[in-house]
Amino acid sequence: MAAKTDQLLIVVSILEGRHFPKSPRLGLLVQASFDGEQLATDPAEHREQPQFNTELAWELDRRTLHQHRLQRTPIKLQCFTVDSVSRKRESVGYIVLDLRSVQEVKQEPRWFPLLSSKYTKQRPALLLNLLLENDTKTAEPSPDRFKARKAPPRQGSPTVTELLTEKLEAVLIPDQGYHQVGPADQCRDMFVLSVTVAFATKLEQLISSTMKLSAEGSEFFFYYSLLGNDITSEPFHNLLSPDFEPERASVRIRSSKQTLQAFLSRQPSLQIHLCCGTQSLGSTDVRLSALSEVQVDLDCKAATVEGAFVLQPPRRIKQTLGAFPADLQPTVGVAISLRREEAPAKPLGNKGSGLQTHRAPSPSAPPAEQRPRNPSPVRQPPDSSPPAAPPLSPHTESEAESLLEERQRGGDRVGPAAEDLELPVQPQSRPEAAAEGGASSVSVSAPKVSIPSSAHHYCFSLDLRSLRNLVLTHPVAAMLRYSYPFFGSAAPIMTNPPVELQRNMEVSLPQSYCAFDFAALPQQLQDTFLRVPLVVELWHRDSTSRDQLIGRASVQLSTLLSSERSRSLGSTGEQSWRQTHQDRVSVVxxxxxxxxxxxxxxxxxxxDLGLVKAREVVISDSSQNEFVAPPPPSSHPAAPVSPAAPPVVLPAPTPPRDTLEYRKALELELWKEEQEDLFDHQLRKKELSHMQALAEEWRRRDREREALVKKKEVEYNLLEEQLQKTLSDLEKREKQLVEAELQTQRLQRELRAEHELTLRELQESGRRLRQDCDHRVALEKDKVRLMEEERARLLQQITDAECRYKQLEKEFQVYREQQSSRPEFRLQSDLNLLTLEKVELERKLESTTKSKLHYKQQWGRALKELARFKQREQENAMTRLKKQQAELEAMRLRFLAAEEKDAVRQDRQELDDIRNELNRLKQQEVARGPAPSLFDSAPSPGVNESADEHLSRLLEERDTLLRTGVYSHEDRIIAELSRQIQDAMRDRDNR
Known part of the structure; x- marks a missing residue:
């Protein structure tokens, strides 16, 4: 078993179709698309069973194939009709192929119906085969492929490399009868390229076991194309021993030596096909480039490439035949030669094609006629060829062939009726004397033919009555012609004289009745009428030119067998059956x-005139050499052959023994005995020759049967090997499927366990994140609680400060009352003391204000840190908690902002109260006025310094609150601070 490669080929074989309506103007085309790449077949004939025989392939590797199978990428086939004139395409239907059904093992082709077909009456279908092949073109070169090497450069010819790069074509010069290769100024020499198909062996290996070896009406021939000329060999019928005349096809080429070698080095291989009817059974490739590699001086000697080449069957037939053994490979002998033409010879054959065909002479065969060349390898039968004769049984066929050999040796001609009647030749048992008076013209030594007792005597008559409905615009001198060799003669039957047939008229045909008397077996008659129609040709006879074939009409004789039978009495009083059929057929x-x-x-x-009476029919030795029974076809019904007349016996004279008559009679009797002995000797020799011919024929048939048996044994062995290989492949595939199923189950279990583990990990990580978040929330709550306690402590300190302030105020009231009663110096000392206390209180108030600002700064930093922490928490928290965290954070921020605003508002209010009180005290002191000796009229520097410090403290407080990011200029506390700053600046300016 070949090793699997990474590169693969998806091959779609489009073999044939069925259930398509006939349409001569249209052609069928199949277009396949896969993975964005489109491939198409060549247009085929739009008939009921179109033949495509095309393979479409796509290259890809195993990984890409696996991806396409997972994605279920389809292979879509679309069938189109193509108009041969307008080239317009119309969709007929489509087929979608599943890529998962493509396997590497060979499968039988299947019929796929067209979907969405426009032909609703029938359901068209295509015979397709899908195969996955290893692409070995990159791994190793194929052994049956030859790579054309470049022609080696010659000394003194530096233009060979340039010629190899140029585009060289063979251009036909019709008026001169040769092909020109290269520029006209460089083509000075004339060459002759010849191809000879000499022999062929083992051709029966190309026929499968389901195909008959010799199909009825089929001919085997070789076909190839040489420089655009289609060439076919002489047809032959026996594949076991192909007997055909070697044929040499030559073309004349005008070119130079270097140009011609460069042209041949780039020519594709010459494909030689073995054809049967309309199909190719096998082909081989012969390299034309090998002629350029032969190191031969064409001026002195011809370059030749010859050998026996193996014929390879087509791919779809090769799948059923298998590989050929080394000793049973079908081969064909081909010789290709290239030589220089010494003198300009006159072109032979068709001057316009530049092709000359020569067939090897045969001493026994007449010179072959030049047959028309078809533009395609499908071989069509000639227009004027008669229908094929019915098949013969093996025994009767050998006897007929032995009769034919005897006829060729003795100069006799056996008519076709003898072969169709299956008449074996038997030697005459005793001689008979000729009747007096020339009653019989048959020689005494003539052999006799015995008609089988089961044969029937038939009389077939055909009356061609009239022609009508002429489509042609010009009148036609109509003449009908037909032939049916089964009736006993291959000579054509014609109506004469011609009649003038014009459009839209009907004319009767003169002398168109003809009857045939013949003997045949009923089964043989039925098979022949069912298989072979009677073809009537319509000819136009022109006195100034050659006859022209207008058309053909096919008369199906099988309808005559199905018509009603009527009983009648023959001329001898015997009972007979008659069947008559009247119809009109189209001439196409x-x-x-x-x-x-x-x-x-x-x-x-x-x-049907009944059974033929058992009798012996004498073969004449006359110049016509025809059988007496049955008679040749004539223009009127012929009577059946009567048995041979009995010999006439003369009465013996009664003279005495010594008379002259007695002696003459005695001499006559002696002469008759001598003639009888001589006749017996001739009969024994003829019988011996017949027996030898029969033995040789039997030996030949035995050899054919042995070859067929041997071939079938080889085929059966190959089929058995293929079956065993298929069974082993199926077992391996089943094991692989079981292993793959176990592997799939194991992978499913692993994936399920991995999924469960991942789910548990996700749940555990979610639980940990939830606990972490709860812990962080608890920490934040603790921090908030500590902040609340700090706030309560600060509020207590403020309360204590207020109490002390009230106490001081009371003391100040007491002091003021006392001052009003004390002397002036005592008042001055008290004032100084109060000033010192005031300074101390202002210092404490400043320290308290600074500690308050420091607290506010710490609180701002805590807010910033809290904001950053909240941001990190928002980024790391799970998605399902983000909304709740955001709402909680927003509520916390609003709460803190509200509390901060309340605290600052209360602090600000207390500061305002203290400042208002201080201002009131100052105003009272100013109103009383200081002592002249202690106070001066100029403002004291301490007051200015306290105002500047108050202004800087207000500015610092406002900037600190703005830097926290919690407050903006629109907030009430910031606006109040700004107003106080403006008042302080205005008071300082006023002083």
Missing amino acids: QSHRPTEKVAELSYVATLE
């Missing part, structure tokens, strides 16, 4: 079978 053009030309009316009659 030969090159366009769907175009109707005219209509033909006919009447066909078949009479």
